[in-house]
Amino acid sequence: MDVVKVWSGLTFGDRFVPVEIQITYGAGLPAFHMVGMVSESVEESKERVRYALKSVGKSIPQGRVMVAFLPSEVTKSGAHFDLALLHGFLKGNSERLIVGEVALDGTVRATVQSLRVIAAAYNSGTKKFICPRLPESVLKLMPDGDFFMVEHVSQLLSGETSTAVEDEGGTECQGRIGLNDVKGSGIKRVAMIAAAGWHHVLLMGNPGVGKSMVAERMVGIMPSMSNSEKLDLLASTGTLPDHRPARFTSWNSTPAGFFGSAKGTPGEVTFAHRGVLIMDEFPQYRKDILEGLRTVLDCRTVLASYGSQRLTWPADFLLVATSNPCPCGYLGHPKKVCKDSPTSIMRYLGRLSGPVADRIDMHYWVKADEPNEDVKAVEERVCNVWELQKSRWESEGFIHAGHIPGERVDELVEVGSSVRKLLDDSVEKAGLSRRERHKILRLSRTIADLEEEHDIGINHLIEAISYRQVIPWLRSLVP
Amino acid sequence: MSRHFSEDKVASFLASQKYRILDQNVIFPTGEIDIVASKGRMLVFVEVRYRKNFDAAETVDLKKLERIMQCAYLYTGGEGSYRVDVFACGPKGCHWYKGVRLDGCCESVEWLNLW
Numbered sequence: 001m002d003v004v005k006v007w008s009g010l011t012f013g014d015r016f017v018p019v020e021i022q023i024t025y026g027a028g029l030p031a032f033h034m035v036g037m038v039s040e041s042v043e044e045s046k047e048r049v050r051y052a053l054k055s056v057g058k059s060i061p062q063g064r065v066m067v068a069f070l071p072s073e074v075t076k077s078g079a080h081f082d083l084a085l086l087h088g089f090l091k092g093n094s095e096r097l098i099v100g101e102v103a104l105d106g107t108v109r110a111t112v113q114s115l116r117v118i119a120a121a122y123n124s125g126t127k128k129f130i131c132p133r134l135p136e137s138v139l140k141l142m143p144d145g146d147f148f149m150v151e152h153v154s155q156l157l158s159g160e161t162s163t164a165v166e167d168e169g170g171t172e173c174q175g176r177i178g179l180n181d182v183k184g185s186g187i188k189r190v191a192m193i194a195a196a197g198w199h200h201v202l203l204m205g206n207p208g209v210g211k212s213m214v215a216e217r218m219v220g221i222m223p224s225m226s227n228s229e230k231l232d233l234l235a236s237t238g239t240l241p242d243h244r245p246a247r248f249t250s251w252n253s254t255p256a257g258f259f260g261s262a263k264g265t266p267g268e269v270t271f272a273h274r275g276v277l278i279m280d281e282f283p284q285y286r287k288d289i290l291e292g293l294r295t296v297l298d299c300r301t302v303l304a305s306y307g308s309q310r311l312t313w314p315a316d317f318l319l320v321a322t323s324n325p326c327p328c329g330y331l332g333h334p335k336k337v338c339k340d341s342p343t344s345i346m347r348y349l350g351r352l353s354g355p356v357a358d359r360i361d362m363h364y365w366v367k368a369d370e371p372n373e374d375v376k377a378v379e380e381r382v383c384n385v386w387e388l389q390k391s392r393w394e395s396e397g398f399i400h401a402g403h404i405p406g407e408r409v410d411e412l413v414e415v416g417s418s419v420r421k422l423l424d425d426s427v428e429k430a431g432l433s434r435r436e437r438h439k440i441l442r443l444s445r446t447i448a449d450l451e452e453e454h455d456i457g458i459n460h461l462i463e464a465i466s467y468r469q470v471i472p473w474l475r476s477l478v479p
Numbered sequence: 480m481s482r483h484f485s486e487d488k489v490a491s492f493l494a495s496q497k498y499r500i501l502d503q504n505v506i507f508p509t510g511e512i513d514i515v516a517s518k519g520r521m522l523v524f525v526e527v528r529y530r531k532n533f534d535a536a537e538t539v540d541l542k543k544l545e546r547i548m549q550c551a552y553l554y555t556g557g558e559g560s561y562r563v564d565v566f567a568c569g570p571k572g573c574h575w576y577k578g579v580r581l582d583g584c585c586e587s588v589e590w591l592n593l594w
Contacts, residue, residue, distance in 0.1 A: 028584040029544075029565060029576055030536045062574075064583060 006094050008084040009117045009126075010076060011264075013304075013311035014236040016120035018097075019069055019076065023088040026064040036069030039077040048102050049085050055106030056154050060089065077264065078113035083150070087130065090156050096148065097121055100132040106153040108132040112238035118142075119235035130156075135165045138240060141231045178220050179378055184370030187214055190362060190467075192378050195222050196385035197446025198400035199439075200297065200319040202282065202357060204470055205366030206336075207329040211322035214366075215278045218320055219244040223383045229274045236273065236313050237266050245275030247317075251284040258289050259296065260313050262306025269296055272317035282321035283351040290356050293319075297359045300403075318402075319360065323352060325474050332365070332477055342478050349478075353471050361402060361439045363470040385449045401446045409438040413445045415456050422458060426465055430472070440464045485529040485568045486513050488593050498523065507553050510546040515554065522561035524551045529568040536567035536574055541583060548581055568593070 004023040009016055032046050053059055067085065069076050083100035099114040110132040118131055119141070128146045139147065151162040179188050187203070191214050194201045203211040225233075225244055234240050249258065249268045260267035269277060279285060296302055300316040325331040326345045331338040338345070357363070390399040393412070398404065404412055415423065427437050443464040448456045490500050493516050501522075502515040514525035526547055528535035547563055555561055565576040565585075573593050578586035 026584055027586075027588055028582075029539050029567075029579060030534060031583050063588070 004088045004092050006084045006088045007097050008081050008099055009097060009121050010074070010078065011113070011116045011120045011235065012074070012309070013264075013313050014120060014232070015312070016117065016124045016126075016235075017071075017074060018121075018126075019071070019074075019081075021081065021084050021088060022068045022070065023085070024066050024068075025061050026066065028064040030060075030062060031064045032060060032067075033065065034067045034069070036072035037075045038069060039075055041079050042069070042076050042081055045079060045082045045085060048079075048082050048104060049089070051104040052082070052086055052102040052106045052153050053089060055104070056090070056157065058090065078117075079111050080114035080117060083108055083130065083132075086153055087156055090153070094130065096128040096130045097126050098130040100130075100150070102153060108150050108153065110134060115240075116235055116238040119231050119238075123231060123235055133162050133165050135240075136167050138234065139164050141227050141234065141240075179214075179217055179375065182214055182217060183210065183372045184367070185373040185375060186370050187364065187366050188375045188378070190214075190364045191218055192221065192375060192382060193443070193446055193450060194218065194318065194320070194362060196382045196450055197389065197442065198318055198402035199361035199443055199446065200359065200402070201321070202352070202360045202363045202470075203320070203322045203366055204325055204363065204474070205322075206331075206333045206368065207324060209366045209368045211366050212278070212280050215276070215280070215320040215322055216246060216248075218276045218318065219246040221379050221382050223386055225274060232314055233273050237271050239271065241275075245272050246278060247272040247275065248278050248280065251279075251281050251286075253285075253289065255286070255288050255292060259292055259302050259315075260304050260311070262304035262309060262311055264311065266313050267302065269302055269315040269317055270313040273314045274316055275318070277317040277319050279319065279321040282323040283348055287351075290351070294355050294359060297356075321360065325349075332474060334369070345478050346475075349471060349474060357471065358433060358435055361443055362467040364467060365470045365473070381450055384452075385446065388449055389446075401442045401449070404438075404442055406435060406438050409441050413441045413456070415441070415444075415461075419444075419456055419458055419461050423461060423465075430468075432468070436468060440468065443467065485566075485573075486527045489525065489527050489566045489568070489573070490514050490516075492591065492593055493523075493525070505550070505554065507550045509549040509553065512547065512550045512554070520560060522551075522555060522559060524554070524561060524563045525566060526563070527566045527568065531570060533569075534567065534574075535569060536565065536576065539565055539567070541581075544579065544581055544583065 001024060006021045007018060008021055009018045034043060050060055079101040080099040082102040084098035086102060087094055087098050099117050100108045101111045102108050118129060122142045122145055127144055130148045133149045133151050149162045150156060179191060182188055190201060195218055205211050222244055230240060247268050258267045260270055296315050302313045302315045304311045326338055326340045326348050328338055328340050330336040331345060389401055393399060444456045444460040447460040447463055494500055498516040498518045500516050505512045505515055512524050513527045516523045516525060524547060528538055551561055551563060562578045565579050567574040573591040575589040575591055576585045
């Protein structure tokens with residue numbers, strides 16, 4: 001029995017699963033069967049393939065056509081198997097990985113899923129592809145790849161390859177707004193430290209002081225994404241932003257939309273991978289999201305289990321959360337009076353404190369009347385710290401101070417004896433947890449690096465400790 | 480070209496192939512058989528399909544086949560040897576699917592230039 005074999009694939013979280021497609025024919029009444037846990041979208045490819053073949057003057061062979069997708073235990077979904085099927089009908093076997101959706105007129109298109117498959121396959125070592133026309137920016141990420149790009153099905157027969165889609169010019173600078181239009185030197189400094197050492201931030205303040213505005217501008221002061229970071233993002237989400245992603249999330253998101261669903265769609269935390277995840281009105285988020293955030297912040301990956309399937313996605317984002325101090329928003333305001341009852345304030349702050357706020361490195365109180373000094377050369381300083389920390393820790397497996405694993409903080413962040421004594425004293429006095437102690441150490445390391453100093457000084461430590469005092473201060477304001 | 484026209488054409492073709500036409504349009508509770516023919520001891524139940532614009536054979540699905548098989552069973556009472564043939568006709572001619580089984584597979588396919 002003649003069996004035609006072609007290759008395609010699917011993504012499983014950020015993992016690539018090769019899929020072998022076998023096609024065989026038999027005599028009988030015409031029928032087109034597909035087996036191997038194919039979902040609706042794959043089942044529909046029968047019709048697309050039928051008409052695309054018509055566009056090049058061919059048809060599905062007479063008789064019974066049986067298509068098997070292997071391994072048959074994994075659910076196949078997505079429209080990107082069309083091109084592989086067409087290749088099987090038109091040309092027979094192929095060693096290359098084939099992805100792409102075909103339209104009825106025979107044009108080949110790139111779906112989000114096909115981009116994900118290509119990127120994930122490249123990450124796991126596949127180098128030869130037959131695929132739709134890809135943008136130059138995508139091809140640049142995969143320099144070793146051998147891409148046979150087809151724009152129309154007829155090119156499978158003629159063997160002509162298409163050129164890459166040219167990128168639109170001028171996108172490089174778009175979306176990169178620096179901190180220039182932000183007022184207040186303190187908040188600029190917080191943004192700079194957070195971006196330099198990958199420290200999560202919680203910005204608190206009265207309404208209208210510019211919390212969200214700063215959050216938005218954080219990506220603008222970070223270095224551009226490296227190719228491997230872009231490839232990871234492409235493999236897990238199928239998107240390729242021009243600059244680091246800045247994802248605004250909404251407080252009415254569902255856990256599946258936020259963390260990704262086990263059916264295969266990534267969530268906001270993955271779309272913000274290697275960028276900034278902005279959570280406006282942090283305490284308003286659903287409790288299951290706030291609690292779920294704990295493990296994501298610790299592991300920097302998301303795990304979704306669904307039956308026997310286990311999907312993981314990368315979720316190495318920088319969290320920028322903003323919050324009011326109380327339900328009415330005016331607690332701690334210099335002129336206005338807070339009208340909330342002490343219990344409602346305590347309940348509001350209670351959502352902030354505890355395990356989640358514990359994992360956020362910097363808490364900062366944004367004041368409306370901060371002095372506005374210019375912070376010079378923010379982007380350059382952030383970039384320098386990135387390079388310094390990368391060269392220092394890359395061999396250990398991480399590149400930011402914010403990523404130092406808790407058990408190795410004491411070993412990797414060295415402090416002098418006087419600094420250590422101050423740290424121990426203040427930890428004991430304020431009753432801080434071990435995790436908070438580690439956060440303070442990591443943060444002082446970044447602050448020292450920003451000041452271009454080799455050793456962590458007392459002033460760096462004091463600044464780092466000051467970023468943990470907002471919530472206790474707010475509690476003390478409650479009558 | 481009507482449906483009956485194609486059925487008559489097929490019937491006369493079968494007659495020319497030394498088949499004896501026993502019945503045409505036999506109605507059963509489970510459906511209708513277009514032609515019942517025989518050659519030697521073999522009974523042949525024939526389904527004729529005609530479509531102007533596309534392959535008529537695609538309109539014979541597994542459900543239809545099942546119905547034809549049930550009719551064939553009712554006709555023979557399950558005794559003797561019989562087979563089911565499908566003639567899928569278009570404007571240019573016919574595909575003759577010989578010995579179709581319940582799963583849609585068949586013994587042989589022949590192209591006939593009937594008109």
